[in-house]
Amino acid sequence: MLKGSKVGLRARHDDDIAILRTELYDDVVNASRAEGPPWRPITPGSNDKRLVVDDSAQGLVQFSVVDVDSDALVGTATLWGIDPHHRSAHIGLGLLPSCRGKGYGTDVVAVLCYYGFTVRGLHRLQIETLADNVGMLRSAERNGFVREGVRRASTWVLGEFLDEVVMGLLAHEWKPDADS
Numbered sequence: 001m002l003k004g005s006k007v008g009l010r011a012r013h014d015d016d017i018a019i020l021r022t023e024l025y026d027d028v029v030n031a032s033r034a035e036g037p038p039w040r041p042i043t044p045g046s047n048d049k050r051l052v053v054d055d056s057a058q059g060l061v062q063f064s065v066v067d068v069d070s071d072a073l074v075g076t077a078t079l080w081g082i083d084p085h086h087r088s089a090h091i092g093l094g095l096l097p098s099c100r101g102k103g104y105g106t107d108v109v110a111v112l113c114y115y116g117f118t119v120r121g122l123h124r125l126q127i128e129t130l131a132d133n134v135g136m137l138r139s140a141e142r143n144g145f146v147r148e149g150v151r152r153a154s155t156w157v158l159g160e161f162l163d164e165v166v167m168g169l170l171a172h173e174w175k176p177d178a179d180s
Contacts, residue, residue, distance in 0.1 A: 002063075002115055004107040005177070009063035009077050012053045016064045016073050020051055023096045024076070032158050033130060034094055057118055059083070062114075063095070065108055074099040077108050079116055087123035091169070093136075105139035110177050113143055117171045124170055131154065131163035145169045 001010040059082040061077040065075040075095035116122045129136040145167040153161035
């Protein structure tokens, strides 16, 4: 397990899947804001790639996020679009509704940076998030990410086009926290 000051990133457990399905993916508004394609229901027991991890998948590493003190599931974290040639990847996370606003997001981003830069030897990490996702923007900025641009009206979410912010962090700009 990778540990930060508040969270641990570990392998997905079978018990996590039902919680993540109910708390994150069955929520039409949350799922629509978090993902590119339109929301659709996930059939219980299906091998949906958002929930069931394929350890052989290249370019994608999925974690379950747990509270380090209680080991309670608080969400998901992902390093995706891993490009070994350019040594870059994208990061993403999803926190259970009851776990938002408690500092978990900032710690998840910190631990993903540690994993990407130190464990994987990447050169660049990137985040794309909706312009009104204040929590993610703050978490990224607290970890040194820089706003690189806005993709205006680029994302269709529940009947309207929304702006998306692109943020980046290079390995030499990263200042690791001693807890990661």
